[in-house]
Amino acid sequence: MIHTTTVLVIVASMRARRIGAQVAQWVAGIGRTSLAEKRLEILDLKDWPLPMDDEPGIPAGNIYEQAHTKAFGEKIASAQGFVFVTPQYNWGYPAPLKNALDHLYKEWSGKPALIVSYGSRGGGKCAAQLQQVLQGLHMKPVGRVGLKISRDRIEANAGEIDAAAVFAPHESALRQGFARLDGRLSGRRWW
Numbered sequence: 794m795i796h797t798t799t800v801l802v803i804v805a806s807m808r809a810r811r812i813g814a815q816v817a818q819w820v821a822g823i824g825r826t827s828l829a830e831k832r833l834e835i836l837d838l839k840d841w842p843l844p845m846d847d848e849p850g851i852p853a854g855n856i857y858e859q860a861h862t863k864a865f866g867e868k869i870a871s872a873q874g875f876v877f878v879t880p881q882y883n884w885g886y887p888a889p890l891k892n893a894l895d896h897l898y899k900e901w902s903g904k905p906a907l908i909v910s911y912g913s914r915g916g917g918k919c920a921a922q923l924q925q926v927l928q929g930l931h932m933k934p935v936g937r938v939g940l941k942i943s944r945d946r947i948e949a950n951a952g953e954i955d956a957a958a959v960f961a962p963h964e965s966a967l968r969q970g971f972a973r974l975d976g977r978l979s980g981r982r983w984w
């Protein structure tokens with residue numbers, strides 16, 4: 794089957810000992826069974842090192858000088874929708890995600906995005922901040938899903954998680970989020 798629509802699942806955590814990659818794998822698995830005839834790919838920000846705010850120009854002006862920005866821009870431009878999988882750090886989302894968003898502009902603009910946050914209460918505060926920033930980029934946030942992890946698990950900081958088991962109570966909310974993203978990508982508005 795030839796897929797004409799690509800959705801990138803973005804791993805926002807770059808911590809040395811993180812659960813973010815496994816959370817994103819689980820999210821992507823649910824996405825693949827939820828999105829009809831769309832290609833879903835994981836983009837790990839760890840694989841796209843972008844020095845902090847190193848473009849001399851204003852990204853909205855669409856002139857990029859750095860090779861890594863051009864490559865990242867092409868990757869983001871190749872997708873029609875996004876799922877941001879982000880932990881909550883001190884009520885916000887990780888700095889590398891803001892840096893990645895700020896490196897580009899038109900490549901994000903106008904495209905729908907689902908926000909999946911995680912934290913002891915589901916990371917709702919960072920999701921709200923991220924939603925506002927996405928709106929500043931003229932993206933189309935379609936919803937927010939908060940995944941709860943216990944304080945014991947956070948304190949253990951194991952760097953791994955059985956996401957399917959821990960987040961099972963959130964699976965139906967995640968599927969609803971993907972349905973909204975699918976509707977937006979397919980031209981069926983949900984609001």
Ligand SMILES: Cc1cc2nc3c(=O)[nH]c(=O)nc-3n(C[C@H](O)[C@H](O)[C@H](O)COP(=O)(O)O)c2cc1C
Nearest residue numbers: 806808811812813880881882883884912913914947
């Ligand atoms: C710098 C930092 C700040 C954190 N702040 C919060 C927070 O505000 N709320 C919360 O629920 N968890 C917080 N946590 C715990 C994270 O939810 C937990 O460590 C989670 O595993 C982070 O995701 P990651 O492993 O993918 O980086 C914080 C963790 C770090 C490292």
